[in-house]
Amino acid sequence: MSTPVIQTDAGREGWEAIVSDPSTAVISSDFDGVLSPLVEDPARSRPVEGALDALARLARTVNQVAIVTGRPALVATELSGVSGHPGLGSLVVLGHYGLERWDAATGKVTSDPVPEGVTTARDRLPGLLREVGVPDAFVEDKDSSLAVHTRRLDDPAGALELLRAPLTALAQETGLRLEPGNLVLELRPPGIDKGVALRRLIESTGARSILYAGDDLGDLSAYRAIQAQRDTGLRGVLLATRSSNATELIEAADIVVDDPSGVVTVLTALSDAISAR
Numbered sequence: 001m002s003t004p005v006i007q008t009d010a011g012r013e014g015w016e017a018i019v020s021d022p023s024t025a026v027i028s029s030d031f032d033g034v035l036s037p038l039v040e041d042p043a044r045s046r047p048v049e050g051a052l053d054a055l056a057r058l059a060r061t062v063n064q065v066a067i068v069t070g071r072p073a074l075v076a077t078e079l080s081g082v083s084g085h086p087g088l089g090s091l092v093v094l095g096h097y098g099l100e101r102w103d104a105a106t107g108k109v110t111s112d113p114v115p116e117g118v119t120t121a122r123d124r125l126p127g128l129l130r131e132v133g134v135p136d137a138f139v140e141d142k143d144s145s146l147a148v149h150t151r152r153l154d155d156p157a158g159a160l161e162l163l164r165a166p167l168t169a170l171a172q173e174t175g176l177r178l179e180p181g182n183l184v185l186e187l188r189p190p191g192i193d194k195g196v197a198l199r200r201l202i203e204s205t206g207a208r209s210i211l212y213a214g215d216d217l218g219d220l221s222a223y224r225a226i227q228a229q230r231d232t233g234l235r236g237v238l239l240a241t242r243s244s245n246a247t248e249l250i251e252a253a254d255i256v257v258d259d260p261s262g263v264v265t266v267l268t269a270l271s272d273a274i275s276a277r
């Protein structure tokens, strides 16, 4: 498989660094919209064909493969089917934007403490949704955070806009952070995001190069963490899918693909390039 179109010099340097020294590389990816196509019901997300095999093939040569997601670590582990998948015995899943970490090697989850504000927000949400006039918005209760989805409503974009200000106020009152995403607004703990999660991963692995694949606004912090560390010698490849049409992310990416199948193509090309060395 040939090298994908890499649009930037930094991206080409990142690709070359991973290929030339995979033992110091981290391969990391978001889950929804990147490894799995977006679907109406979050409980029905599944990885696209070939995604786990592509990660497993890379895991044979690179330092660390990781999934970094807004989902709880165990939910992402279950939906993705990574537990017990051949070749993924050293995978880590960083859930809740890095609040939680699941290690395939132990099957255990470790977590930072969850702030009390989540309980208050959980109690207040049903009343708020009724007041705003969108009582049927779907609340995905993730224990450590609450995601309010509008995808299944008649006017998903309109409902999202109606919710933005009151949910921003609720986040402020409860000491949480409002994370906007694709037809979702999420109330989640402060002090952690995918950028913090990636910095921790880079530090703990001693990585000298990293690929990160994302699709949505929650992935921007991961991009920024990598871009900032490029100044101190880290080489990085920023891969984006168009799943969520997140313009800011797509414009910042080194490689852009349409959907999760495109991610599989890129990861396979990377494995091929490493094998050819």
Ligand SMILES: O=P(O)(O)OC[C@H]1O[C@H](O[C@H]2O[C@H](CO)[C@@H](O)[C@H](O)[C@H]2O)[C@H](O)[C@@H](O)[C@@H]1O
Pocket: 030, 031, 032, 033, 037, 038, 039, 040, 041, 042, 045, 068, 069, 070, 071, 140, 147, 149, 151, 181, 182, 183, 184, 186, 216, 218
């Ligand atoms: O960091 P991620 O793994 O991308 O998590 C972001 C949100 O992903 C999920 O919602 C998105 O995917 C759903 C299933 O395809 C889709 O129905 C929804 O519209 C998308 O926003 C997840 O359900 C959320 O909890 C995450 O915050």
